[in-house]
Each structure stands twice: as structure tokens, then as C-alpha cells.
Amino acid sequence: AILSVVAVTLKKKERERAEEAQRQSEARFRALAETSTALIFIYQGEHFTYVNTASKFVTGYSEEELLKIKFWELVHPDFREMVHQRGLARQRNEKVPTRYDFKIITKEGLERWLDFAASAIQYEGIPAGLGIAFDVTDRKQIEEQLQSSELRYRMLFEANPHPMWLYDVETLQFLEVNDAAVNFYGYSREEFLSMSIKDIRPEEEHKGLFKHLDKSKDLGGLLKSGIWRHRKKNGRMVEVDITSHTLEFNGHRAKMIMATEIAQPKPKPKPKPKSARKK
Missing domain, CATH: 3.30.450.20 (PAS domain)
Known part of the structure; x- marks a missing residue:
């Protein structure tokens, strides 16, 4: 009988300890949750x-x-x-x-x-x-705004009829080009991304290019860079009017470029010889 009473007492104390531990655990959970x-x-x-x-x-x-x-x-x-x-x-x-x-x-x-x-x-x-x-x-909301901004950028950049590209201000490497640039210059997108902007300039103008880039490197906003000569993949030289804008692109300080071809005046037809006019 005594052993039975002792066993019951021990079970009761064990149950009380378990209940107290549960109460303390519940109190800690609520204290954490409420703060x-x-x-x-x-x-x-x-x-x-x-x-x-x-x-x-x-x-x-x-x-x-x-x-x-x-x-x-x-x-x-x-x-x-x-x-x-x-x-x-x-x-x-x-x-x-x-x-x-x-x-x-x-x-x-x-x-x-x-x-x-x-x-x-x-x-x-x-x-x-x-x-x-x-x-x-x-x-x-920020993600949605960025997605909307990205869509507007893609529409402006990729669908633009003028050649456009982005290049790294530090390395001068092409970062992105649009379809118009691919069609105009004759390089594939993959070829462009393995090149730098000096690769489409005549070698004799590199010194002037580097001087211009150094001068305009820290200028922000929209910048009219003037008329420059570019070389297409087939070697043909063209004159383009360059507009640039500084921005951040995929962790790079970059410039977005738009090139507008300068139309060359058509050569005047040679006057016919007098003998030909009489006939």
C-alpha cells in the first residue's frame, strides 16, 4: 500500500512538472510571438x-x-x-x-x-x-515597378529603329546591343558582346575617342557626343551622330548609346558632253 501511495505521488509530481514545463514553454512562445x-x-x-x-x-x-x-x-x-x-x-x-x-x-x-x-x-x-x-x-510593389520599368526599357531599347548599345564605362566592353545595331553594323549579338566600342572605330581616331571618353566619363544625364566615324563589319565607313546617357546596368556603370546615321549627299550627275547634247 505504501509503495502504491509513493508511486501515485511520484506520478503526480511528474505530471505537475510536465504541466509547469508546458506552461513555461507556452509563456515563452507568447512572449516571443507578441513582440x-x-x-x-x-x-x-x-x-x-x-x-x-x-x-x-x-x-x-x-x-x-x-x-x-x-x-x-x-x-x-x-x-x-x-x-x-x-x-x-x-x-x-x-x-x-x-x-x-x-x-x-x-x-x-x-x-x-x-x-x-x-x-x-x-x-x-x-x-x-x-x-x-x-x-x-x-x-x-518595387518588384512590379521594376518589371514595368524593365518592360518600358525593352520597348525603348530593343524596338528602337536606331542602333543602340550599352557599354561599360570602365572597360569599354559592349554589354548589350539592340537588333537595329546588329542589322546596321553587320556583327552578330555574340560578336558585339566580345568586342569593345573602340573596335568599331577607325584606329587613327582612337586617340581622339579616349580623350573624349576621359572628358565625358563623369558627366551624367543626356549628352550629345557629336558626329563620329564608325566602321561596319564589311569595312565600310559611316558617319553617325551619337547621343549617350549614363546609367547603372547589371552592376556596371554604363552608358546607353543611340547612333543616328548621317545621310551622305548623293553625288551630282556629271554633265553630258556638248556633242552628246546636240544629238
Whole structure:
């Protein structure tokens, strides 16, 4: 009987220690979650069981409101089904992506982008999902602006009927050329990218070219460089009017060049001999 009482007492103390350890772990988790700038939440089935302060701040909903709605109802319609199915599959320990981006709709009707990571956990003995998300709306907007800017650049550069190229200010190597430059000079794009800008200039003008480049190296904005002689792949010399603009391109300080061919005056026809005119 005494041994039985001792065993019960030990089991009770062990259970109390486990419960205290669990309470301390829960307190540490909440202290960390409530001070985090990331959205941290736990969901079981289709509903939230815990949301931190950042979750309330970003979504615009109160804790009471969030605990009443299904976790996927916050998600933008474009991503809702994906997030819904992955969230349920995760709780079934099925293999699904652990990190991805999606949009949510806030209480005010605004769209926000989240960089979301999730894992399957046991919460109070029941399978659950732990989600951690960062609001990356500003980053996404910058990416969209860059993509739009890139598209405008491509339209301006690649579709321009005038020969255009980009070259490294330090090495003078070609960095990019448009189709008009390929067609006008006769070099392939691959050939251009293995060359420098001095390779399309007559050798006797290299000294003047280097002097001009040194003088204009630190000048920004749009610059009219004047008329220069260029050599095509077939050796033919042409005169072009050069306009340049300094910019950053793929980590290089570069200049964007546009070349406009100077039309050569047509030679006047030779006058016919008097004998030919009489006939």
C-alpha cells in the first residue's frame, strides 16, 4: 500500500512538472510571438486558435474576429484555394510546400502580400498548423515597378529603329546591343558582346575617342557626343551622330548609346558632253 501511495505521488509530481514545463514553454512562445513584427498564428482544422499582435495589425481584424473566421477567408481569391488545400493537407502530415507568397485582403479591403512559411505541429494534443508570415507588400510593389520599368526599357531599347548599345564605362566592353545595331553594323549579338566600342572605330581616331571618353566619363544625364566615324563589319565607313546617357546596368556603370546615321549627299550627275547634247 505504501509503495502504491509513493508511486501515485511520484506520478503526480511528474505530471505537475510536465504541466509547469508546458506552461513555461507556452509563456515563452507568447512572449516571443507578441513582440515579433512577423504575423504568427496557429490554426486547427479551418479556424485560427491563436493570432499574435502583428496579425491583428496587418489584417485590421480584432483577435475575436480572427478566431471566428476560417483561415483561408482572409486570402485573396487568386490564392484562396491553394492556401486552403495546403493548410488542410499540412495538418494531415502530407508533403506540401513550406514557404510561398500570397495575397490577403484586409478588413479595409486592401491587398497585402505575405511571405509565408508554415509547419505542422501538435497543439494541445491535436494536429495544427503554425504559420509565420512577413508583410512584403512594399517589396512586391518595387518588384512590379521594376518589371514595368524593365518592360518600358525593352520597348525603348530593343524596338528602337536606331542602333543602340550599352557599354561599360570602365572597360569599354559592349554589354548589350539592340537588333537595329546588329542589322546596321553587320556583327552578330555574340560578336558585339566580345568586342569593345573602340573596335568599331577607325584606329587613327582612337586617340581622339579616349580623350573624349576621359572628358565625358563623369558627366551624367543626356549628352550629345557629336558626329563620329564608325566602321561596319564589311569595312565600310559611316558617319553617325551619337547621343549617350549614363546609367547603372547589371552592376556596371554604363552608358546607353543611340547612333543616328548621317545621310551622305548623293553625288551630282556629271554633265553630258556638248556633242552628246546636240544629238
